[in-house]
Amino acid sequence: MGAYRYVSELWRKKQSDVMRFLLRVRSWQYRQLNVVHRVPKSTRPDRARRLGYKSKQGLIFPRLSLCCSILMVN
Secondary structure, three states: OOHHHHHHHHHHOOOOHHHHHHHHHHHHHHHHOOOEEEEOOOOOHHHHHHOOOOOOOOOOEEEEOOOOOOOOOO
């Protein structure tokens, strides 16, 4: 089984131990980063390739962390 097929199987089975661990580690890493930062590579290369993504120089992807709190105004 190739690498892309293995990664797509992981995403299909989201309740597996490997996927739970991967998502938990990634969410911890995202919390440690700045609000806006550059993503070095795609987190889902299999899906990106299927949609036509090809790595090119000068193409960047920002990742934003949004605040989830709601301010109550009286």
